[in-house]
Amino acid sequence: GAVVSQHPSRVICKSGTSVKIECRSLDFQATTMFWYRQFPKQSLMLMATSNEGSKATYEQGVEKDKFLINHASLTLSTLTVTSAHPEDSSFYICSAEGQLGQYFGPGTRLTVL
Amino acid sequence: SQKIEQNSEALNIQEGKTATLTCNYTNYSPAYLQWYRQDPGRGPVFLLLIRENEKEKRKERLKVTFDTTLKQSLFHITASQPADSATYLCASNTGNQFYFGTGTSLTVIP
Numbered sequence: 001g002a003v004v005s006q007h008p009s010r011v012i013c014k015s016g017t018s019v020k021i022e023c024r025s026l027d028f029q030a031t032t033m034f035w036y037r038q039f040p041k042q043s044l045m046l047m048a049t050s051n052e053g054s055k056a057t058y059e060q061g062v063e064k065d066k067f068l069i070n071h072a073s074l075t076l077s078t079l080t081v082t083s084a085h086p087e088d089s090s091f092y093i094c095s096a097e098g099q100l101g102q103y104f105g106p107g108t109r110l111t112v113l
Numbered sequence: 114s115q116k117i118e119q120n121s122e123a124l125n126i127q128e129g130k131t132a133t134l135t136c137n138y139t140n141y142s143p144a145y146l147q148w149y150r151q152d153p154g155r156g157p158v159f160l161l162l163i164r165e166n167e168k169e170k171r172k173e174r175l176k177v178t179f180d181t182t183l184k185q186s187l188f189h190i191t192a193s194q195p196a197d198s199a200t201y202l203c204a205s206n207t208g209n210q211f212y213f214g215t216g217t218s219l220t221v222i223p
Contacts, residue, residue, distance in 0.1 A: 042215070
């Protein structure tokens with residue numbers, strides 16, 4: 001139980017385009033989902049907390065207009081990286097809050113050329 | 114400020130030995146601590162959770178301790194195997210904030 005999926009697992013895009021990443025809780029409902037970014041050899045950095053039916057809460061230094069988060073249902077949250085640039089290239093991971101803590105998706109590798 | 118730290122970036126041990134990883138926290142009192150395993154290019158996988166009123170938790174070859182006096186959690190892997198090689202992260206939350214340690218990369222040498 002408590003499986004979280006992410007789609008796509010990998011995406012390569014040109015600078016200036018927008019990329020949408022989906023995070024789904026497959027066998028449980030999650031009112032709260034989290035989005036993280038991880039650079040090579042570094043730990044996960046929380047970007048934002050996504051609450052179903054309300055606006056996301058962004059961490060300091062994360063631009064809410066650049067990283068759009070939508071949590072439209074209890075099983076789906078999306079992160080859209082708008083006008084992506086090479087410095088946005090990273091590993092993006094979502095998690096959903098379950099009974100024993102957070103369950104993580106497999107991650108999405110974004111490469112912006 | 115509230116911090117959670119894993120002091121060792123990397124740990125190498127011989128197969129069959131016990132690996133011990135350390136997680137320290139400062140300036141807050143977590144209600145629980147969690148340990149995760151992360152393989153390269155993958156999301157973290159939850160391993161164990163230990164609450165502040167629990168001294169020790171076990172799961173197969175894994176053991177976690179929680180010492181609120183030392184503000185520390187230890188994560189042990191007994192009879193380690195090369196397949197245990199991965200990065201291990203500790204994490205905890207306080208209120209709505211969830212903190213991760215920077216991780217310890219464990220390599221088990223055959």
